[in-house]
Amino acid sequence: MGRYVARRLLQMIPVFLGSTMLVFAMMYALPGDPVRALAGEQTVDPAQIAAMKHKLGLDLPLWHQYWNYLTGLFHWDFGTEIASGRPVADTIADAFPITIRLALFAFLFTVIVGISMGVFAGLKADTLRDRGLLILTLLLISVPSFVLGFLGQYLFAFQLGWVDPNVSAEANWSELFLPAVVLGSLSLAYVARLTRTSVAENLRADYMRTAVAKGLPRRRVVGVHLMRNSMIPVVTFLGTDLGALLGGAVVTEGIFNVQGVGRAVFGALQHREGATVVGIVTLIVIVYLVTSLLVDLLYAVLDPRIRYA
Amino acid sequence: MTIIDKTADVPAPRGSNDESGPLLEVRDLHVEFHTRDGVAKAVNGVNYNVSAGETLAVLGESGSGKSVTAQAIMGILDMPPGRIPKGEILFRGQDMLKMSNEERRQIRGQKIAMIFQDALSSLNPVLSVGYQLGEMFRVHKGMSKKDAKAKAIALMDRVRIPAAKERINDYPHQFSGGMRQRIMIAMALALEPDLIIADEPTTALDVTVQAQVMDLLAELQRDFNMGLILITHDLGVVADVADKIAVMYAGRIVETAPVHEIYKRPAHPYTKGLLESIPRLDQKGQELYAIKGLPPNLLHVPSGCAFNPRCTMAQDICRTDIPALLPVTERDGTELVGRGSACHFWKETIHG
Numbered sequence: 001m002g003r004y005v006a007r008r009l010l011q012m013i014p015v016f017l018g019s020t021m022l023v024f025a026m027m028y029a030l031p032g033d034p035v036r037a038l039a040g041e042q043t044v045d046p047a048q049i050a051a052m053k054h055k056l057g058l059d060l061p062l063w064h065q066y067w068n069y070l071t072g073l074f075h076w077d078f079g080t081e082i083a084s085g086r087p088v089a090d091t092i093a094d095a096f097p098i099t100i101r102l103a104l105f106a107f108l109f110t111v112i113v114g115i116s117m118g119v120f121a122g123l124k125a126d127t128l129r130d131r132g133l134l135i136l137t138l139l140l141i142s143v144p145s146f147v148l149g150f151l152g153q154y155l156f157a158f159q160l161g162w163v164d165p166n167v168s169a170e171a172n173w174s175e176l177f178l179p180a181v182v183l184g185s186l187s188l189a190y191v192a193r194l195t196r197t198s199v200a201e202n203l204r205a206d207y208m209r210t211a212v213a214k215g216l217p218r219r220r221v222v223g224v225h226l227m228r229n230s231m232i233p234v235v236t237f238l239g240t241d242l243g244a245l246l247g248g249a250v251v252t253e254g255i256f257n258v259q260g261v262g263r264a265v266f267g268a269l270q271h272r273e274g275a276t277v278v279g280i281v282t283l284i285v286i287v288y289l290v291t292s293l294l295v296d297l298l299y300a301v302l303d304p305r306i307r308y309a
Numbered sequence: 310m311t312i313i314d315k316t317a318d319v320p321a322p323r324g325s326n327d328e329s330g331p332l333l334e335v336r337d338l339h340v341e342f343h344t345r346d347g348v349a350k351a352v353n354g355v356n357y358n359v360s361a362g363e364t365l366a367v368l369g370e371s372g373s374g375k376s377v378t379a380q381a382i383m384g385i386l387d388m389p390p391g392r393i394p395k396g397e398i399l400f401r402g403q404d405m406l407k408m409s410n411e412e413r414r415q416i417r418g419q420k421i422a423m424i425f426q427d428a429l430s431s432l433n434p435v436l437s438v439g440y441q442l443g444e445m446f447r448v449h450k451g452m453s454k455k456d457a458k459a460k461a462i463a464l465m466d467r468v469r470i471p472a473a474k475e476r477i478n479d480y481p482h483q484f485s486g487g488m489r490q491r492i493m494i495a496m497a498l499a500l501e502p503d504l505i506i507a508d509e510p511t512t513a514l515d516v517t518v519q520a521q522v523m524d525l526l527a528e529l530q531r532d533f534n535m536g537l538i539l540i541t542h543d544l545g546v547v548a549d550v551a552d553k554i555a556v557m558y559a560g561r562i563v564e565t566a567p568v569h570e571i572y573k574r575p576a577h578p579y580t581k582g583l584l585e586s587i588p589r590l591d592q593k594g595q596e597l598y599a600i601k602g603l604p605p606n607l608l609h610v611p612s613g614c615a616f617n618p619r620c621t622m623a624q625d626i627c628r629t630d631i632p633a634l635l636p637v638t639e640r641d642g643t644e645l646v647g648r649g650s651a652c653h654f655w656k657e658t659i660h661g
């Protein structure tokens with residue numbers, strides 16, 4: 001197990017390097033120039049721009065710029081924004097917690113509601129309530145989340161006035177409720193379906209018959225014997241899903257005007273603030289890698305038949 | 310017409326027994342499954358009984374309703390599609406089919422326990438064997454985790470699993486087939502039930518291990534003076550273990566007899582066929598006899614005697630009249646205690 005974790009951590013290094021390099025190169029290749037953009041409409045002396053670029057290290061070849069960026073990272077230096085002169089770390093520190101909060105909220109919603117719905121339907125497969133769930137999840141899967149977002153906003157904010165259409169800078173939990181539900185709805189549908197299928201399948205397993213034959217009360221047969229087995233595929237899905245929710249948060253943030261990384265990345269792309277984009281993407285990649293490792297480990301805890309070598 | 314539904318008291322049950330009346334009595338049990346294709350009549354009027362310390366072997370080809378009968382006794386039938394339209398299952402004189410769910414649950418595991426055929430799939434793959442054994446004590450006896458674990462280790466020792474203490478936290482897949490079946494046996498034995506139903510406990514095992522597991526089961530049954538219903542399709546394994554035999558065909562008991570008599574003188578053509586299909590050492594090399602034809606389709610059980618399409622002795626009456634399970638007697642009419650046959654021509658079969 002220890003060796004496995006060590007190997008997985010080592011494997012993260014090339015993934016980390018690859019993804020940062022890719023984003024770095026993409027920013028480099030984009031048309032537009034952050035330094036010239038500073039000047040706006042004014043004509044500026046090309047020599048002055050060149051001097052400025054030289055000062056910022058932007059005249060170096062790509063590989064050298066990347067190297068400088070990486071060495072900076074090792075000193076927890078994410079670079080500086082060109083226009084504002086503000087450390088990228090500050091921008092990240094402002095935006096990231098909000099997005100994490102939104103993604104976690106959506107995740108919790110997905111887990112609690114999705115699993116409950118799946119168990120509820122799976123225990124009585126092919127009944128009315130099972131069919132109902134099937135239709136509901138089909139709806140959630142086929143309607144794009146931004147449509148759902150605008151619909152929710154229209155209904156609950158503009159028509160019913162229950163919530164504010166925009167999330168304030170504090171982004172407290174109650175404000176994030178609607179965005180989280182919208183963000184989590186697609187995952188919710190998948191989790192509900194996966195749970196439903198898994199529960200219905202395990203319900204027919206031989207060990208369930210044994211559990212009943214042992215004279216265990218029903219809540220124990222279902223709560224321990226059925227659930228421990230049914231949750232294995234669901235947990236695997238949820239692990240990859242947490243990363244996807246972080247990414248999906250970017251779209252949802254746009255609709256509800258949440259001041260998270262979505263807005264930060266969008267702004268940085270417009271102003272060609274390469275360091276900001278690379279920094280945020282890197283962090284998302286790391287979160288993704290770490291959660292998927294945690295899930296793989298959790299998987300081994302849930303299913304003793306899995307061996308890590 | 311006397312229909313036999315009692316084969317009690319013969320032969321004398323093993324071990325001491327001061328209970329009066331059988332432990333378990335199944336009376337005219339019917340089970341049907343309502344499926345898309347129609348109603349499958351899996352059990353059609355089964356009668357049998359078991360006393361404390363007694364072993365009843367239930368025999369028959371696969372699909373004859375042995376497991377379904379056992380599941381009905383345990384109360385673990387899939388309902389729906391299963392249904393019990395008729396019958397009684399008396400445990401110590403009380404009809405379990407009339408009990409509440411909670412009353413039945415109290416009997417399961419504590420009074421009547423079951424051993425399944427495939428221990429690998431019948432044990433929960435993600436819970437340690439110690440947990441699954443200890444659960445019996447924790448749930449039924451309210452024991453602490455620690456006490457339950459100690460009990461579980463003792464149980465594993467009792468069924469002779471080597472290094473029980475070290476292996477208590479292992480998972481089912483880490484044991485061999487024979488050891489897994491011992492764990493199943495230990496689990497059934499945990500609360501020292503009055504009756505154990507073993508549904509083909511050795512079928513899934515290697516031939517070399519089969520005898521060991523069977524011996525263990527027989528030994529424990531003697532030591533605890535339990536009733537045992539041993540379901541099998543292998544006449545070979547029952548001779549040493551069982552006291553009496555009930556042969557099932559198409560959801561009915563077609564013959565009952567004390568174990569040794571049935572080998573000597575079967576009173577039903579189906580039993581005869583089964584006996585002739587046992588491989589025998591003295592007939593090595595000869596082609597094995599097999600009963601012709603297939604087991605009946607339970608959606609359309611043949612009219613009259615369900616065995617008639619496959620029976621070499623079948624006459625017209627076999628295709629119209631269902632033979633009742635009647636007492637079997639000697640040629641001169643002396644009663645053969647505990648024997649019965651559901652064949653119009655039982656006399657010809659046993660004496661002819």
Ligand SMILES: Nc1ncnc2c1ncn2[C@@H]1O[C@H](COP(=O)(O)OP(=O)(O)O)[C@@H](O)[C@H]1O
Nearest residue numbers: 342351370371372373374375376377378387390
């Ligand atoms: N859950 C079920 N649904 C539908 N039919 C069933 C079910 N369980 C058993 N049966 C039917 O009952 C018949 C008897 O099965 P079973 O008692 O398992 O036979 P065996 O004598 O081999 O143990 C089988 O032919 C099967 O088709």
Ligand code: SF4
Nearest residue numbers: 614617620627652653
């Ligand atoms: S009743 Fe007829 S068909 Fe049935 S076993 Fe006897 S002889 Fe054969």
Ligand SMILES: [Mg+2]
Nearest residue numbers: 375376377508
């Ligand atoms: Mg069976």
